[in-house]
Amino acid sequence: MQRLCGLSYQLKPLGKRDLLKFFEHYSNDEFIMREIEETDYKLNYLSILSQLTKAPEVEPEAFKKRIREIKEESNFHLILVLISRKTGNIVASGTIWVEQKFIRGLGKVGHIEDIVVDTNVRGKNLGKIIVEALHRIAFQEEGVYKVILDCSEKNVPFYLKLNYKKTGNNMAIYEDVWKQKYTPVNK
Ligand code: ACO
Numbered sequence: 001m002q003r004l005c006g007l008s009y010q011l012k013p014l015g016k017r018d019l020l021k022f023f024e025h026y027s028n029d030e031f032i033m034r035e036i037e038e039t040d041y042k043l044n045y046l047s048i049l050s051q052l053t054k055a056p057e058v059e060p061e062a063f064k065k066r067i068r069e070i071k072e073e074s075n076f077h078l079i080l081v082l083i084s085r086k087t088g089n090i091v092a093s094g095t096i097w098v099e100q101k102f103i104r105g106l107g108k109v110g111h112i113e114d115i116v117v118d119t120n121v122r123g124k125n126l127g128k129i130i131v132e133a134l135h136r137i138a139f140q141e142e143g144v145y146k147v148i149l150d151c152s153e154k155n156v157p158f159y160l161k162l163n164y165k166k167t168g169n170n171m172a173i174y175e176d177v178w179k180q181k182y183t184p185v186n187k
Contacts (some may be wrong), residue, residue, distance in 0.1 A: 026133045038064040043090050052116040092103040092117040094130035110138035110147035
């Protein structure tokens with residue numbers, strides 16, 4: 001059991017990395033930053049995510065299994081949450097996944113995903129804090145040469161403020177379209 005800004009905190013480090021220094025750096029009197037935990041199915045993680053996209057409730061065991069799968073991945077995959085000290089609820093979250101490549105001399109690329117701040121506390125820099133923490137971990141701890149993300153047009157000004165620049169076009173093919181156009185290969 002570790003202490004973080006006065007609160008007891010069960011530290012489950014991601015692989016061999018010590019992320020506590022980053023969490024301490026960004027935690028304050030109002031919020032605790034930490035990695036998502038298996039028991040967070042009891043908190044409002046999925047309802048926060050549903051402010052971003054479809055995120056229906058899942059069974060607690062399925063939630064826990066997914067967290068274990070993420071933490072056991074060989075590539076660095078971190079879901080950060082900010083917890084309000086007042087309510088004990090998750091108020092913001094963001095994810096980084098690190099891709100290992102051959103280009104750039106075995107370079108690594110960080111992918112930022114699922115940045116979301118609860119509607120009640122938007123405009124208080126929590127989105128900025130989450131993204132900046134993910135950057136610091138990716139560049140300082142993981143040694144990525146760049147971090148990339150996809151976002152809608154309305155969020156472009158938010159990321160421009162965080163030193164992103166626009167490059168290329170976002171493309172996606174969704175399952176329903178794939179199923180219309182292709183048939184599965186049968187054994
Ligand atoms: N347009 C212009 N400026 C913005 C916007 C915007 N839509 N959103 C934030 N900003 C500015 C703020 O004014 C602030 O500027 P300042 O530093 O000059 O004061 C700066 O960006 C930081 O803003 P925060 O207060 O940190 O933003 P917030 O905590 O409200 O979070 C977020 C922004 C995450 C986009 C939030 O609105 C949200 O959760 N939206 C719904 C989910 C979503 O769309 N997430 C992004 C998905 S993209 C992805 O995950 C890769």
